[in-house]
Structure formats: structure tokens, C-alpha cells
Amino acid sequence: MTRPQRWLISVLAAALLLGSAVAQDPPPVRGGTVTVAISADPPGWDPTLSTSQEIARVTYGNVYEGLVRFDRDGAIVPALATAWQVSSDGLAWTFTLREGVRFHDGSAFTTDDVLAKFERARDPDSGHVNTGYYAPVVDVRAPDERTIVFELDTPSRSLLYNLARPDAIIYPRALAETQRSQPVGTGPFVFARYVEGSEVRLERFDGYWNPELPYLDGATFRIIGDANARVAALQAGDVDYVGAAIPPEQVRVLQANPALKIASGTATAEITVAMNNARAPFDDPRVRQAITHAIDKDVIVEGAFFGLGTVIGTHMSPSEAYYVDLTGTYPYDPERARALLAEAGYADGLSFDFELPEPYAIERRTGEIIAQQLREVGIDVNLSVVEWGTWIQRIFLAADYDMTIIGHSEPRDINIYANPDYYYQYDNPRVAELLAQAEGAATAEAETAAYQEIARVIAEDAVNVWVFSPANTVAVRADVYGFWVDQPTPALDLTRVYRAP
Amino acid sequence: MTRFLARRLLTTLVSLVLASVVVFGAVLAVPGDPAAVILGMNAAPEALAAVREQLGLDVPAPQRYLRWLGGVLRGDLGESIQYQRPVARLIGDRLGVSVPLTLAAALLATLVAVPVGIATALKRGTVWDPLLVLASQVGAAIPSFWLGLLLILVFAVGLGWLPSGGFPGWDVSVGRSLRALALPVLALGLGQAAVMTRMTRAAMLDVLSQDFVRTARAKGLARRSVVGKHALRNALVTLVTVLGLTLVNVFVGAIVIEQVFALPGIGRLVLTAIGNRDYPLVQGVVLLYATAIVLMSFLVDLSYGWLDPRIRYA
Numbered sequence: 001m002t003r004p005q006r007w008l009i010s011v012l013a014a015a016l017l018l019g020s021a022v023a024q025d026p027p028p029v030r031g032g033t034v035t036v037a038i039s040a041d042p043p044g045w046d047p048t049l050s051t052s053q054e055i056a057r058v059t060y061g062n063v064y065e066g067l068v069r070f071d072r073d074g075a076i077v078p079a080l081a082t083a084w085q086v087s088s089d090g091l092a093w094t095f096t097l098r099e100g101v102r103f104h105d106g107s108a109f110t111t112d113d114v115l116a117k118f119e120r121a122r123d124p125d126s127g128h129v130n131t132g133y134y135a136p137v138v139d140v141r142a143p144d145e146r147t148i149v150f151e152l153d154t155p156s157r158s159l160l161y162n163l164a165r166p167d168a169i170i171y172p173r174a175l176a177e178t179q180r181s182q183p184v185g186t187g188p189f190v191f192a193r194y195v196e197g198s199e200v201r202l203e204r205f206d207g208y209w210n211p212e213l214p215y216l217d218g219a220t221f222r223i224i225g226d227a228n229a230r231v232a233a234l235q236a237g238d239v240d241y242v243g244a245a246i247p248p249e250q251v252r253v254l255q256a257n258p259a260l261k262i263a264s265g266t267a268t269a270e271i272t273v274a275m276n277n278a279r280a281p282f283d284d285p286r287v288r289q290a291i292t293h294a295i296d297k298d299v300i301v302e303g304a305f306f307g308l309g310t311v312i313g314t315h316m317s318p319s320e321a322y323y324v325d326l327t328g329t330y331p332y333d334p335e336r337a338r339a340l341l342a343e344a345g346y347a348d349g350l351s352f353d354f355e356l357p358e359p360y361a362i363e364r365r366t367g368e369i370i371a372q373q374l375r376e377v378g379i380d381v382n383l384s385v386v387e388w389g390t391w392i393q394r395i396f397l398a399a400d401y402d403m404t405i406i407g408h409s410e411p412r413d414i415n416i417y418a419n420p421d422y423y424y425q426y427d428n429p430r431v432a433e434l435l436a437q438a439e440g441a442a443t444a445e446a447e448t449a450a451y452q453e454i455a456r457v458i459a460e461d462a463v464n465v466w467v468f469s470p471a472n473t474v475a476v477r478a479d480v481y482g483f484w485v486d487q488p489t490p491a492l493d494l495t496r497v498y499r500a501p
Numbered sequence: 502m503t504r505f506l507a508r509r510l511l512t513t514l515v516s517l518v519l520a521s522v523v524v525f526g527a528v529l530a531v532p533g534d535p536a537a538v539i540l541g542m543n544a545a546p547e548a549l550a551a552v553r554e555q556l557g558l559d560v561p562a563p564q565r566y567l568r569w570l571g572g573v574l575r576g577d578l579g580e581s582i583q584y585q586r587p588v589a590r591l592i593g594d595r596l597g598v599s600v601p602l603t604l605a606a607a608l609l610a611t612l613v614a615v616p617v618g619i620a621t622a623l624k625r626g627t628v629w630d631p632l633l634v635l636a637s638q639v640g641a642a643i644p645s646f647w648l649g650l651l652l653i654l655v656f657a658v659g660l661g662w663l664p665s666g667g668f669p670g671w672d673v674s675v676g677r678s679l680r681a682l683a684l685p686v687l688a689l690g691l692g693q694a695a696v697m698t699r700m701t702r703a704a705m706l707d708v709l710s711q712d713f714v715r716t717a718r719a720k721g722l723a724r725r726s727v728v729g730k731h732a733l734r735n736a737l738v739t740l741v742t743v744l745g746l747t748l749v750n751v752f753v754g755a756i757v758i759e760q761v762f763a764l765p766g767i768g769r770l771v772l773t774a775i776g777n778r779d780y781p782l783v784q785g786v787v788l789l790y791a792t793a794i795v796l797m798s799f800l801v802d803l804s805y806g807w808l809d810p811r812i813r814y815a
Contacts, residue, residue: 389538
């Protein structure tokens with residue numbers, strides 16, 4: 001993104017903020033509860049055993065904490081560690097632990113719990129997710145009861161970021177087996193009650209290490225699967241905060257309601273049209289470029305999503321610190337698309353399967369519009385909707401598909417392009433080279449440059465078509481303050497939420 | 502009578518076993534891996550294999566089926582893969598929502614359909630006939646989830662009289678739980694009422710055209726007596742069959758209604774279980790449904806003997 005563009009967006013964002021809150025927010029008020037609508041409950045509540053974002057939405061920052069965490073702007077801030085430093089050769093990271101921290105069951109937070117956690121996190125057979133993040137770590141030790149040291153065999157600049165992720169949280173070593181059904185952490189709220197398929201009740205933790213927080217006495221997460229029913233519940237006053245997808249056409253309706261507040265921020269998802277790079281016709285880069293040229297992303301965001309999103313040109317969302325705007329790589333140009341197709345030998349047209357994932361309305365809507373846009377350049381897709389379990393099995397795990405569309409909402413996951421077995425079937429060793437460069441970079445600027453170069457490489461190779469990053473739209477009752485507007489990581493963090501009439 | 506009962510018991514058991522085999526096979530035939538659903542998209546193959554072993558999914562299917570069947574005969578429905586709790590407990594928790602919803606909706610449907618159905622049959626040929634028939638056609642065509650959303654918009658959002666969804670729990674508040682069921686029962690029951698009305702009307706018309714009705718009228722009996730006493734009693738056998746069908750439809754319709762109103766019932770449970778490939782849970786719920794339906798049809802059959810003295814069981 002160029003500097004004037006970034007400035008313009010800051011001004012617009014400020015204007016939006018001012019427009020939505022004419023007066024200053026009132027000072028925090030202690031007490032009260034909030035009812036949040038979410039869309040589904042996860043298969044088990046342990047974030048180290050499942051990457052389901054539903055777990056993080058309820059528990060990140062509320063029930064569980066790690067050594068560090070993201071704040072509402074995506075910055076990495078202290079949580080269970082108060083300070084950290086890295087040695088000059090980048091091979092040792094030293095964390096100073098916070099004192100006087102207790103778990104919800106009253107037991108003390110000690111280095112034992114940290115060591116137990118990272119032993120599991122580094123062991124691929126333990127069932128812990130994302131063990132790859134800790135691949136450069138050869139040892140984790142506690143030289144004294146307030147210090148943890150990570151010994152690496154190669155510098156890893158992304159270690160700190162990975163320690164803020166939802167799966168990096170720490171729970172009592174003695175309670176590892178029961179976290180799935182009864183989360184116990186160090187956060188400001190206790191996981192008090194869970195009625196399967198119905199609701200989760202959180203209650204203030206009086207022993208939280210920060211005695212000023214949380215402001216709320218408790219919160220209830222109501223599970224409402226239907227998007228329209230969630231909106232109806234908000235309007236009827238049955239819930240105070242919709243923390244799940246709101247149909248974009250409903251946003252206008254909600255904005256007109258004086259009892260509600262709507263805010264829109266960035267999120268981490270990239271709606272990606274994935275092409276099977278190993279299969280004809282997608283093995284020809286001209287075909288992939290042609291498809292990119294054929295898609296008018298602005299019309300999709302403005303028309304179908306009422307402007308609630310940012311057009312992107314690579315696998316990065318605007319919430320990413322390394323974000324670079326590459327939408328100009330292969331802009332909307334149907335003439336060029338047709339020319340490229342003719343060059344590739346498809347002057348008479350082209351046909352393949354385009355499969356949409358059933359549970360995701362944004363992807364389905366986008367896919368339908370794209371199918372129409374492709375038709376205008378002579379590409380006739382066979383549109384079909386695939387059930388989720390089947391999508392994961394056949395398309396994602398077995399890479400048996402032509403073209404599909406899905407939102408990738410894991411933040412900073414551009415490293416998937418270094419994996420030739422990933423469902424894109426894209427094999428370019430340059431990406432792995434650049435990733436290694438980023439990990440071992442001497443300065444933050446060099447790290448940023450390496451990531452941005454990866455973004456450029458995959459954009460120029462037109463591996464996929466990255467359509468847009470949907471905005472995070474929040475709808476709350478007018479007396480609720482302190483909620484996150486952006487989603488640097490999926491989280492409905494209620495730590496600083498309060499109700500002020 | 503005993504021979505009849507014994508035969509019925511045997512066919513019931515055979516139906517249940519067949520139903521369980523069909524469901525087991527159907528869920529298996531659909532592609533999808535519960536381990537992948539649990540661990541999510543970026544799970545490593547070793548992790549997937551470990552979870553599959555943990556869940557006992559590496560055992561061949563027929564063996565798994567027999568193991569499950571053995572458990573059922575001992576009263577153990579197994580453990581849910583997703584929730585890691587006994588299936589029987591999960592179902593039991595939900596019965597408190599689904600059973601009142603289903604029964605109340607069926608009752609509402611009956612209370613509306615029988616009088617209206619009789620009325621349309623009696624008013625045949627008058628101006629009311631086509632109007633009532635049209636109303637029941639439209640009612641039958643309206644999808645229940647749409648009716649549900651409409652009711653939410655009017656009564657919950659617009660008027661604020663009733664909650665838009667959710668279920669507080671009988672142990673938390675009986676009053677609020679009843680209010681939470683009001684709109685779902687209406688959405689489910691009215692749709693069924695329309696369908697049932699047409700069947701009641703057909704049954705009454707059929708009976709009213711019979712000879713004995715003409716005889717009764719010729720004898721000079723009052724209309725009320727002819728219709729209320731003679732005709733209705735003869736139509737009861739058909740009506741009870743319709744009631745049985747209504748109960749089945751309401752069972753199935755409840756799945757959609759529970760989604761719309763976010764009710765923690767059995768319908769929503771089985772829907773998420775199918776999506777998550779939670780085999781033990783799906784099998785347990787389907788077995789429950791099959792048992793309930795088979796039992797209902799048995800009761801309906803038994804009632805024939807009581808309602809119509811001409812029917813006797815060998």
C-alpha cells in the first residue's frame with residue numbers, strides 16, 4: 001500500500017469512528033453482563049487440540065492466555081510474560097514470567113506448566129496442533145522460577161507471533177486431559193457452564209492477575225446457527241452483541257435502529273478462488289492469469305457485499321502488518337482475459353467444475369457472481385455446492401478438484417505456499433527460500449521485505465485469485481463499549497467490554 | 502390377540518434392526534472423516550491417524566456395527582465423538598425440548614384441522630368451500646422455516662411479546678420455557694394443520710357419502726347427531742391414521758424449526774452430528790426416531806380395534 005493510500009484510509013477510518021461515536025466513550029463501568037450470539041460450538045474446547053475458530057472466539061483473552069497475546073490492533077503485548085528479549089545470534093529467546101498468577105482452579109501458575117505445554121507443542125505425536133511453528137526450537141528450559149528460555153537451532157522471527165496465537169495458550173499441566181470439556185486457564189473469566197449446542201456461561205474470575213479487569217460480571221454466549229435468527233435476536237433484545245457473520249444486506253437495516261451500534265473493521269480472512277495448479281487447464285499460467293483478469297472484484301465487494309470488504313491481490317488481509325496492495329498485478333480486463341485464453345489454445349472456450357462450500361454464504365455468493373463473470377469471457381463453469389465434510393475430505397485433503405472457493409481466515413498463513421502438497425498443488429521452491437530469509441532476517445524491515453516478496457511472487461504466478469477480505473462487522477446494543485472492532489485474530493475479547501447506559 | 506402382538510413385536514424388531522443397518526451404511530458411504538472435522542483443515546496426517554485410532558475408526562465397518570449393536574442391547578448407545586459424552590445422556594438432555602415441542606405442535610394441528618376439516622366437508626358446494634380449500638392449500642405450501650422467521654419478525658422483533666429463540670430450560674424457568682416454545686409450536690403446528698385439514702376433509706366427505714348416512718338422515722335424525730355421532734365416529738379410523746402421519750411429519754419438521762429458533766433439541770443435535778460425521782450420535786438419534794415411529798404406528802393399529810368393532814385381530 002502506498003503512503004498516500006495508507007493516509008487516506010486512516011482518515012476514512014477516523015471519520016468512520018467519529019461518525020459512529022459522536023461523543024467520547026463514557027468511562028468504564030464495573031458490573032453487568034453481556035449476551036453474545038455465536039454461530040456454532042466447536043468439537044471440544046481445547047485450542048491446542050483443534051484449530052476450530054469457534055474455540056478462540058469464546059476463549060481467547062477471556063478464559064485462556066499465553067506468554068503473549070494480540071491486542072485489539074494486532075500488536076503483540078505481554079500476557080503471562082511481562083518482558084522478553086532475544087539473543088544477538090537469534091538462537092535464544094528469554095521470557096520473564098508474571099508473578100502472582102493463578103489458574104481458575106486456584107492453583108499457582110508456575111514454570112512447570114509452561115514447560116509441560118511446550119513439551120506437548122513440540123511433539124508431533126502429542127495431538128497438539130501446529131507443531132510446525134516450534135520446529136526451530138530444540139529445547140525449552142526454566143533457569144529459575146520466573147524465567148523461560150527457548151533455545152533454537154536457527155533464528156525464527158515468527159516465534160513471537162506464533163506464541164500469541166490461540167493454540168499457544170497455557171493451562172495447568174495437571175488438567176490437560178479435561179480441557180476439552182472444562183477449560184481452565186488464567187484469563188479474566190471462568191468457563192462456568194456449557195450446555196451443548198445451546199450456550200456457554202462465563203463468570204468474572206476474582207483472582208485475575210489484573211484486579212481492575214474485567215469490567216463485566218459475566219457473559220453468556222448463545223449458539224444461534226441461523227444468521228437471520230441472530231439478527232432477529234439482537235433486534236428483539238435477546239442478545240446484546242452479534243459476534244458472528246451478519247448478512248451484509250441486514251447491516252443497513254440494523255444501522256437504522258437507534259438502539260443498536262454498528263462498527264466495521266478489518267479481519268484476517270482472504271476469500272480465495274483456489275485453482276488446482278497441477279491439473280489442466282490450470283497448469284498453464286496464462287489460463288490462471290486470464291481467470292484473474294476476468295474477475296471484477298470491485299463489483300463483487302460493492303454490489304454483493306455493500307462495500308463491506310477490501311479488494312486484495314494476494315494472500316494477505318489488510319489486518320496483516322506486512323500488507324501490500326497487489327490488486328494491480330492482473331486487474332479486471334476481460335479483453336486481456338480472452339486474448340490470454342486464445343494464446344493458451346482455448347479460443348473456443350473452456351469448461352471445468354467450480355465447487356462451492358455449503359456452509360459459507362459469503363463464498364457461495366461470491367462464487368456465483370464469479371461464475372457469471374467467467375461466462376462473459378467464454379469460460380463455462382459447472383457450479384455445484386459441496387457439503388463440508390466432503391469438501392475437507394476430497395478437495396482439501398485429497399486435492400481432487402478443479403476450482404473451488406474458500407475463505408482462509410488463519411492470520412499470517414502465507415507459508416502454505418511453500419508446501420507443494422497443499423491443495424493448491426503449487427510447487428515453487430522460491431517461496432520456501434524467501435520464508436527462510438524472513439525467519440532469519442536481521443531486522444524487522446528485512447523480514448517485512450521478504451514476506452512482501454513472497455506476496456509478489458504468488459501474485460505474479462497467479463496461483464489463485466484472491467478476491468477480497470471481508471470486513472468484520474460488529475452489531476451491539478448502544479450501551480455496550482470496549483468491544484474489538486478489528487479481528488487481528490478470531491476473538492470476541494470481552495476483557496475491556498462494559499455497559500454504560 | 503396374543504399371536505397378533507407377538508407377530509407385531511417381531512416385525513418391529515426387524516424394522517429397527519434394518520433401520521440401524523441402513524443408517525450405519527448411509528453415514529459410512531458419505532465421504533468425510535470425523536477426525537478431519539475435529540482437528541480442522543491444517544491437521545497433520547499423523548494427528549489424523551492418531552485421532553482415528555482413538556475413536557476406534559480403524560476397525561472394519563461390520564465389526565464396528567456389531568460392536569455398536571451389542572452395546573445397544575446392553576443399553577449403551579456409545580459415546581459422541583464430538584462432545585465425548587454418552588449418547589444416551591445427550592439425547593436425554595434434549596428430550597425435554599423436542600418432546601413438548603412435537604406433542605404440542607401435533608395437538609395444535611389436530612385441534613385446528615379436525616373442526617376446520619369437518620366444516621369444509623359440510624360446507625361443500627357453498628361459497629365457503631373453495632375459500633377454505635384455498636386457505637389450506639396456501640397453508641400447506643408455506644415452508645415452516647419461513648413461517649417461523651415471519652413469526653419471529655412479528656412477535657419477537659416487532660411486538661416484543663415472545664423471545665426470538667433459545668430455550669432457558671425447565672429447571673431455570675417454566676414460564677419462560679413455555680414462552681420460548683410458543684412460536685416454534687405455532688410455526689410447526691400450523692403448517693401441519695393445513696395438511697391435516699385436507700385429509701380430514703377427504704375422510705369426512707368419504708364417510709358422508711356413505712349409505713348409512715343417507716339412511717340416518719332419512720330416518721329424520723338431527724344434523725348434529727348425524728354428523729357428530731355417526732359420521733365422525735366412522736371417520737375416526739382415518740383420522741387416527743392421519744394423526745399418526747402428523748406426528749411423524751412433526752418429528753421431522755421439528756429439525757428445521759429447531760434450527761430457526763435455536764432450540765437445543767434432538768433435531769439440531771442430529772443435524773450437527775451428521776455434519777461432523779459423529780457416527781455414534783447419528784445412529785443413536787436415528788434409532789430413537791425409528792423406535793418412536795414404529796411404536797406410534799403400533800399404537801395406531803391397536804386403536805383401530807377399539808374404534809371400529811368390525812376390526813378384530815387374528
